Amino acid sequence: DECQELLPEWLGFVKGIVDSEDLPLNISREMLQQNRILKIVKKNIVKRCIEMFTEIAEGEDDEAWTKFYEAFGKNIKLGIHEDATNREKLAKLLRYYSTKSTEEMTSLDDYVTRMPEGQEPIYYITGESRKAVENSPFLERLRKKGLEVLFLTSPIDEYAVQQLKEFDDKKLISATKEGLKMNEDEDEKKAFE
Numbered sequence: 001d002e003c004q005e006l007l008p009e010w011l012g013f014v015k016g017i018v019d020s021e022d023l024p025l026n027i028s029r030e031m032l033q034q035n036r037i038l039k040i041v042k043k044n045i046v047k048r049c050i051e052m053f054t055e056i057a058e059g060e061d062d063e064a065w066t067k068f069y070e071a072f073g074k075n076i077k078l079g080i081h082e083d084a085t086n087r088e089k090l091a092k093l094l095r096y097y098s099t100k101s102t103e104e105m106t107s108l109d110d111y112v113t114r115m116p117e118g119q120e121p122i123y124y125i126t127g128e129s130r131k132a133v134e135n136s137p138f139l140e141r142l143r144k145k146g147l148e149v150l151f152l153t154s155p156i157d158e159y160a161v162q163q164l165k166e167f168d169d170k171k172l173i174s175a176t177k178e179g180l181k182m183n184e185d186e187d188e189k190k191a192f193e
Contacts, residue, residue, distance in 0.1 A: 006042050010079035011049055013072055018045065050089050057093050057107075069095055069105070077160040084163075091167050094160075096150040097130055099143060106150075108167045114148060121173040124150040126158050138175045149175050 007014060020041055053076070057065045069076075079090045095105035100114065111122060123142055127133035133151045142149050152161065161172050173180070 005038050006045060008042075008046065008079070008083060010075050010082055011046065013075055014045075014049055046083070046086065050086055050093075053093055054089070065095075066105070069093075074154065074156055077154065077156045080160040081156070081163050087164060091164055096124075096152060096157075098148050098150045099134075099139065100148040102134075111148060111150065112168050112170060115170075116146060119147060121171045122150065122167060123147060123173055123175050124152050124161065125175040126152045126161075129153055136175075141180075142175055 006018060018041060020037070053068070056068055059065065073095070076090055076093050080087050080094070083090065091108055093107075095107055098106055098111065100106075101110075108122065115122075125133045125136055125138060127136065130151055130153050133139075133153060139149055152158065164172060166172060
């Protein structure tokens with residue numbers, strides 16, 4: 001029941017049994033906490049969980065991933081915040097609505113493949129609801145340039161993005177950032193001013 005030594009907090013929803021011949025039978029709790037084998041078991045459990053999540057995400061059944069993500073998406077975002085080792089793998093599991101994907105959530109991988117040539121960063125906007133961010137005046141300039149913006153509407157999204165910072169060598173930039181720079185020519189800059 002209490003297995004902080006075997007599972008990080010962000011995987012608290014995972015239930016199962018761990019059977020290992022390598023753990024000694026008669027040991028105190030203190031020795032168990034310092035056991036090297038336990039650390040290896042923990043690492044392997046986390047690795048296996050991420051592999052299973054990835055299988056669901058990349059599988060044929062989109063509805064299965066949607067249901068899973070609705071239930072445990074916050075845990076994955078918490079994992080990005082807490083687990084630096086697996087941050088990149090977990091980032092591939094994230095899904096968000098965007099200016100170009102309003103009906104279905106999109107992955108960061110899909111966002112990157114749709115990026116127009118010359119776009120350097122991944123743009124996102126945070127807010128309380130999808131409706132609030134869709135109507136944000138901050139999106140006007142990006143929409144005119146045909147750039148996609150991710151909608152981050154969960155409070156934990158901001159913490160996850162602060163830790164993630166970049167995906168696939170592309171920086172994550174807030175659309176509400178003061179002094180937002182885009183690749184514009186001189187005519188576009190004058191027109192904006």
